[in-house]
Structure formats: structure tokens, C-alpha cells
Amino acid sequence: MSQTFxxxxxxxxxxxxxxxxxAAADAGVFIPHLCYHPEFKPHGSCKLCTVKxxxxxxxxxxxxxxxxxxxxxxxxxxxxxxxxxxQMLFVEGNHxxxxxxxxxxxxxxxTAYHLGMMSPHYxxxxxxxxxxxxHPEVLLDFNRCILCSLCVRASRDVDGKxxxxxxxxxxxxxxxxxAKSGQLxxxxxxxxxKAAHVCPVGVILKKRQGFAVxxxxxxxxxxxxxxxxxxxx
Amino acid sequence: MTxxxxxxxxxxxxxxxxxxxxxxxxxxxxxTILLDDxxxxxxxxxxxxxFRGFEKFIQGRxxxxxxxMVQRLCGICPVSHHLAASKALDVIVGAKKLTATAEKMxxxxxxxxxxxxxxxxxxxxxxxxxxxxxxxxxTQRNIVGxxxxxxxxxxxxxxxxxxxxxxxxxxxxxxxxxxGSVPGGxxxxxxxxxxxxxxxxxxxxxxxxxxxxxxIQKVHTQDPGLYNSFGIFRSNFMSLVGHNGDLDxxxxxxxxxxxxxxxxxDGVDYQQYDKYIEEEVRPWSYMKFPFFKSxxxxxxxxxxxxxxxxxxxxxxxxxxxxxxRKEFVDYAGGSPLHAPLAYHWTRMIExxxxxxxxxxxxxxxxxxxxxxxxxxxxxxxxxxxIEAPRGTLFHHYRVDENDLITMANLIVSTTNNNQxxxxxxxxxxxxxxxxxxxxxxLLNHIEVAIRAFDPCLSCATHALGKMPLEVELVDPExxxxxxxxxx
Ligand code: SF4
Ligand code: FES
Numbered sequence: 001m002s003q004t005f006x007x008x009x010x011x012x013x014x015x016x017x018x019x020x021x022x023a024a025a026d027a028g029v030f031i032p033h034l035c036y037h038p039e040f041k042p043h044g045s046c047k048l049c050t051v052k053x054x055x056x057x058x059x060x061x062x063x064x065x066x067x068x069x070x071x072x073x074x075x076x077x078x079x080x081x082x083x084x085x086x087q088m089l090f091v092e093g094n095h096x097x098x099x100x101x102x103x104x105x106x107x108x109x110x111t112a113y114h115l116g117m118m119s120p121h122y123x124x125x126x127x128x129x130x131x132x133x134x135h136p137e138v139l140l141d142f143n144r145c146i147l148c149s150l151c152v153r154a155s156r157d158v159d160g161k162x163x164x165x166x167x168x169x170x171x172x173x174x175x176x177x178x179a180k181s182g183q184l185x186x187x188x189x190x191x192x193x194k195a196a197h198v199c200p201v202g203v204i205l206k207k208r209q210g211f212a213v214x215x216x217x218x219x220x221x222x223x224x225x226x227x228x229x230x231x232x233x
Numbered sequence: 234m235t236x237x238x239x240x241x242x243x244x245x246x247x248x249x250x251x252x253x254x255x256x257x258x259x260x261x262x263x264x265t266i267l268l269d270d271x272x273x274x275x276x277x278x279x280x281x282x283x284f285r286g287f288e289k290f291i292q293g294r295x296x297x298x299x300x301x302m303v304q305r306l307c308g309i310c311p312v313s314h315h316l317a318a319s320k321a322l323d324v325i326v327g328a329k330k331l332t333a334t335a336e337k338m339x340x341x342x343x344x345x346x347x348x349x350x351x352x353x354x355x356x357x358x359x360x361x362x363x364x365x366x367x368x369x370x371x372t373q374r375n376i377v378g379x380x381x382x383x384x385x386x387x388x389x390x391x392x393x394x395x396x397x398x399x400x401x402x403x404x405x406x407x408x409x410x411x412x413g414s415v416p417g418g419x420x421x422x423x424x425x426x427x428x429x430x431x432x433x434x435x436x437x438x439x440x441x442x443x444x445x446x447x448x449i450q451k452v453h454t455q456d457p458g459l460y461n462s463f464g465i466f467r468s469n470f471m472s473l474v475g476h477n478g479d480l481d482x483x484x485x486x487x488x489x490x491x492x493x494x495x496x497x498x499d500g501v502d503y504q505q506y507d508k509y510i511e512e513e514v515r516p517w518s519y520m521k522f523p524f525f526k527s528x529x530x531x532x533x534x535x536x537x538x539x540x541x542x543x544x545x546x547x548x549x550x551x552x553x554x555x556x557x558r559k560e561f562v563d564y565a566g567g568s569p570l571h572a573p574l575a576y577h578w579t580r581m582i583e584x585x586x587x588x589x590x591x592x593x594x595x596x597x598x599x600x601x602x603x604x605x606x607x608x609x610x611x612x613x614x615x616x617x618x619i620e621a622p623r624g625t626l627f628h629h630y631r632v633d634e635n636d637l638i639t640m641a642n643l644i645v646s647t648t649n650n651n652q653x654x655x656x657x658x659x660x661x662x663x664x665x666x667x668x669x670x671x672x673x674x675l676l677n678h679i680e681v682a683i684r685a686f687d688p689c690l691s692c693a694t695h696a697l698g699k700m701p702l703e704v705e706l707v708d709p710e711x712x713x714x715x716x717x718x719x720x
Contacts, residue, residue: 098410099302131293133635139295207636208326210297212606214413214421215406 005069007051012065020060020071021049025230031073032082032111034089034200035148036061038230040157043149046089048082048111083115091122094129094143095201101210102202104218108146110225132177134185137207144202145175151204155195163189175203264679266662272669277662279655281520281647281688288641296322296632297416299641303628304410312346312401313621313646315414316483317628320617322416324504325632327609334603335418340483341594342404342413343619344587347482348438349397350622351539351584354687355445356390359577363452367681368674386448389441393584396431396438400591403427418606428595435592439553442585446557449581453574454564463664464573464657464682467492468534469525470541471649473503473620478547480558480586482620488545489525489535494569497525503618506627512644520651523644534652537624538686539579544569549582551589557582573657573685580687621646623687647688657682 004011007024014023019042021031033049036042044062051060052072060073072078089095089108097103132140147166152175155163163184167176179186189195196204215221219228267276291299300318304311316339323331331339361374364383372378380387398408403423405411413419453460471489475481478488487501487509501509512521513530524533535541544562549555561578564570594600617628624646631640661682665675 099298099305101298101301131295131637133295133637139636141295207295208297208416210295211301211412211415212420215411217421 003065003067005065005067005071007071008074012071014065018065020051020053020063020065020069023065024060024073028229029073030226030229031060032114032225033061034107034111034146035150037150037153037198040150040153040198043153046146046148047085050078050081052078079115083117084121086112086115086117087119087121089146090117090120091124092127093145094126100144100202101205102144104213104215104221106202106220107200107225108144110220113220114225132182132184133207134181134183135187135189135207136185137191138184138189138196139205139207140177140184141203141205142175146201147173147175148200150198150200151175151195154198155189155193158194161188161193161195163187163193163195264658264683266666272667272671274662274667277655277659278517279651279658279683280518281651288643291638291641294638295636296325296630296638297636299630299638300414300416301410301412310346310350310622311410312342312405313619313626314628315405315411316343317617317619317621317626318630319414319416320484320619321615321628321630322617324615324617325612325630326417327611328417328607329609330607331418332604332607333599334422335605335607337594337597337599338404338419338422339414341423341591341600342401343483344590344594345397345400345404347397347587347622348442348584348591349394349401350687351580351587352390352393352397354622354684355449355577355580355584356387356393358687359684360386360390362677362681362684363449363577367678368672371673371677374677389445393438393441393445396434397587400431403431415606417608418604420605422602422605423600425601428600431591432595435588435595439585439588439592442581442588443553443557446578446581446585449578450557450560453578460574461570461572463678464661464685465571466653466656466660467571468536468653468656469497469528470536470545470569471525472537472542472545472625473618474499474546480542480546480549480554480583482542482583482587484619487618487625490545490569492569492571494544497527503627504616506616506618506629510644512648518651520648521644522651523649524652535649536653536686537646537649538576538622539583540570540573540576541624542620543579543582549586551586551593554582554586554589557585573682576685576687623647624649647686650686650688654683654686654688657685 002013004013005023006012007020007029010027010029012023012027012029021033021036022038024031025038031049031051033046035044035046036049042061044059047059049060050057052058053063053069060071086108090112095108097109100106103109127143129142131142149166152164152166155161162178165176165178166173168174176182177184177187191206196206263280265276265278265280266274268274287303291302294302299322300315303314303318319339356379357376360379361376364379365374376387401411402408405413406421413421469489469491471487473481473485474488475485486499487503487506488499489497491497498509509526510523511526512523514521522534524530525535526533543558544565549558561582613633614631615629619626626646627642627644629642630638633639658679661678665678669675
């Protein structure tokens, strides 16, 4: 690993084929991200991981590191853009942190906190989305889906099942369940599936778990997200 | 830290999202008085805008979310909703008997809530009227005025409340809108450090609560002409009573008495509440009017809250509060006291009891650990009832086989007291306003009567000690001749 690039002035070594975010994580440097997960192929959709490479915006989860690159990440300008993206995610769905059981374990909330997001800023869409409670062990609350596709990738690539898919385009994009009825209860999905454990927000939830973990013991009560570099959900 | 994201920094924003359609629950009080040319009073109505949308809002949501979500209903006593919902969902998850740790943690949380709410109500909200007089100088008649004239009283009020909030924080996880109680139990026990921090203060909390009872007792007994008659009306009353008829805020069976104190029903399992209580809708009010079915709409209404509870129980299990209860009962002279201002006296007796129970619980090692949750045979229908600071609170849910709520019915304390509050202000209007030019001091008399019941109005304004109350005087043609707004 003799090759290096600089990230906010810090020298970061990398191996051939590594993306910027992977190399940064290996060096213990946090770059905000939502659709990226170290165990899956990058998707490059949320744009939270955007950095500037030699002055140009690019997604650090898809961009391969190259020797001598000059990368900016933790700057006021880029963080302001990330904040705006996060705010848009908040208003597009129904993210009611105070009564959400994922609160304290939610990557979107932790990211908003990391970025110092103080308000959603934009008008709420208040989409009308039903929950899918048809599965005996798992609840789907589509209100909180940020379309990161991690469950799609996990189900397809790890579980070999293809339970989830993104359907529609642009603002109409939404998560669907691959069953005739469209109901999770009519698939072979189980709680043991990888896809049951990758959702960064509160969509795919183990039923009857709720608020069993007290405040103070939840993931991001222990350490802010910037200190969880390299961990998956 | 992350959880502060939910509270301190973001609430104006994220929280608003969650509660927007619900926030109006916390309501707005409005009194309308119809007067004729001679200022004679013809009609008096207290309207509380109660937003029942919540019951719709949670339909289709998973049941385990409800105890946390339902707290948005009230900014002053969210713990009451948290626990009433949990109790209903205990039934749903088949948790017939909670573990000792769970039951005691919940009890501790609830009694902490009782202490902080009663302290807030008495010291911040009512002590200005009681210490200075109902039509005293309006610029002095507030908590700042109390702090200037009676600094020690004001300081104790603040510290009593703070102690209660601390009890809530260590049991629920947060001072406001915690998550401690879950269907079938609780999610945490107390640490030794948390317990010791509370134990250090609890003894003077008990002592200050005793002093508070004596303060209000003195104020009351010094002016019986006013305190025993202001806003008076007779009515039935109801509350939960615990084991052996003990005063119990957390659990028990329903007992109701008529205005003479004769038992109407007793030992009623609250799962059957809808066999005993019905709610009447009246066209002029958003808030329903509950009544005992056996007596009927006209005479079957009742009051709830401290005055009902202290006179409904057989005894209080803690020594100091029991002593004060006996004093009160002696003063009442063998039959129930119905004077609304006696709510304050009984409220302070309850605060003392809460302080004593907290002290006892803190010496109980069950709080420090053990099994937290139980479950059993799943049910589809469950009712949870609790004695909230303002009175009996009902939560009733139905849950389908996929775990989603299909029906919710809530009867909050303020609804239970709806008719009673209307009666009280009618009495006050007749007695004080009738035929007189209306002044701020006179209108404050109306507020004093409402405040005695401590209704759940808007939390924010409540906390500032100002009821969001509008009084409109309307002439026979329906023209507003005088409007006064305190919001
Ligand atoms: S359900 Fe969760 S994991 Fe799947 S796309 Fe939505 S946010 Fe991502
Ligand atoms: S994390 Fe890179 S685009 Fe989502």
C-alpha cells in the first residue's frame, strides 16, 4: 500500500481498487453515507458521501482512489450540501423521531445530528404510506424508506431471494415486495435473512421489539456516528 | 448525544412533524358567557377543544409503538398516557402480572410524575391566587410575584418539581417523553447511583410536601366562607382504589360514590368500564360528557381527581399523608366536601403521599434489577386505567392478529371533569359576575374555578402559569360586548 491520496490534508494510503470511502474508513476517517455499506456493492444513490476530488463533486462510495488525488470532505460547503440532502430525505418520508422505535439506532437520525441539522427546512411531503404487517416476525413501515436499496442488495446478493425491489422512477420511486400480493407475508423472507438487518432507518423492523432497549443504551447513545467508521448497520 | 437530538435541539422541528395534527389535543379553553342589558348572566359554557384525531391517527400502527407515541397527547403529564397505554397493552400481550421490578419501576415513574405535576400546578399556577387573593394586583399575581413575596415557597415549588422530573428521568430514560414502560414491563431497572442520588434528597422532599399541605390547609381553614363555597356544586365522584380501598394512583378497581358518599359501584374491573360509563356528545362542545350509565345523562356525571380520590379511598398507606387525610375528613365533618377549592388541599395531600411512596420504593431492592418483561397469551382487546394527576384516565385498544391497532378510545381526566368544571364556573358566574361590570379580577374568578381542577390545557402556556383562556361576553343579539384573552 504505497499509494496515497490526501483527504482534507491528511495522507490516506489505499490498495488498488479501493474506493475513497473504503480507504478513508481503513484510515479511520469518517465520511457521512447512507446507501453505502462495507459488505455490499456500492449503489451511489444517496449522495451523502459526496466529496470534492480535485475540485469536482463525486460520490466517494463509487469513486476509486487514485494516487495523488486531492480530496475535500469535511468542509463547510460540502457539509452544507449534505445537510440539505438529509433535510430532503426527512421531508420526503414520514420521519417522526420522537415516536420511532429506531430512534437512537437510526443512521439517518445520527447523520442529521452529525451534520448539525436543526430543522427540516423544506415543506413536508407527508406521503401516505401504509405499513405491511403481514409477516409474523417482521414489520415494514414504508413511511421511513430512504430508498438506499441495501435490503434489495442484501436479499439478492446474500440471501439469494430477491424479496425487495425499487420500482418507479424519480420522485415516484418506491420500495416493493416481490410477491403477487405485494405482501411480505407471502414471500419466503425470514428474520434470519441478511436483508432483515441492513435497513439504516426504521423500515424493516423485528416485530414486538419496539422500545425494549432503554435510552442511553442504543447504538448512537454510546458513540456518535462519526466514531463508528467502517461498521455496517 | 443522539437522544438530545430528539429533545433539546430538534423538538420545534422534528417533533412538530410528529404531533402536528395532535398538538391541539392539549387544547384551548374558552369560556362564553351570555349577558343581558343589566349584565345578568344567562349562559355560561366552558369549551375545551379536545382533538380526538389521535384515536384515528394510531389506527394501523403497531401496538408496541403506542405507549411512546401517545405521550404526545400531553406536555404536562405524558407519563400518565405512557403508563395507561402500557397497561392496556399488558393485557394485549397477555402479561397478567408484571414482575416485581417492572411494577415498582412503573410505580416509581408514576409517583414521580404525580409529584412534579402537583407541585407545578400548586406552586406555579395556583399559589399566586391563593396567597394574594383572586382579584389582587394582576402584575403581582404570578409566580414571579410569589418568588418576590415568598421566596422560600417559590424555591421549594421549583425543587419539588425538579425532583419529580428526576424520578421520571431515571425510570423513563428522559424527563419528557421517555420510553421506560413497554408492553409487558419496563426496559430498565434503577442503578445504585441513580437510586442514591434520589435518596439523598427524598427526605426533605417529604418534609416540604408536609409543609405544603399545612400551608394550603391554613389558607383554606382561615377563610371557610370563601373556600367552602366558591364554585360549589354537588356531584358523584369516581376513582380507582387499590388494595383494601387504599389510595392508589397506579392500579386498582373502580369505585364511585354519590354526592352523599354512598357507594354507587365498587370493585369494578376496569376492563368492563364501558358497561358503567358512557360518553355524551353535545353539539356545542368538542369535548364529550361522560356519565354513569346506571344513573343516566342528567344526574350521572361525576368528578375525578384529587378531591374525588382522597374522599373515595378508605385510607392512605403512608403515615404522614394518612394523618393529613384524617384531618381533611374531620374538617369535612362526616360527609364529602364538594368545594372546588378543596381540590388544592387534597392535591397537596396526594403530593405528600407520592413523596412518601417514592421514599419507600427507593428502599426496595426490587428496583435494582431482575426480570423486566413478561408475556403470555395474546389478546385482541385491552383497557388500561390509571389515576393521572388530574384524575382517572382510560386507554382502550383493539389490536388485530398482525399486531396493528384497529380501534382506540381514550377518556382523559379533563373529559371526566367536563361537566363538573362547567358547573363550577356557572356557580362562580352567578355569584360574582351577575349584574356587575366585568373586570379582569372578576374574570380571574372564573379561571380560579377552572384551575382548581387542573385541566389539561396547552402545555406551553400552562407551564408559564397562564391558562390559554378566552372569555367573551355576548349580548342577547349575539354581539361580543367584551372579550378578554389570556392566551
Ligand atoms: S427499506 Fe430500508 S434498506 Fe430497504 S431501501 Fe428502504 S431504507 Fe433502504
Ligand atoms: S453513500 Fe455514497 S451515494 Fe450513498
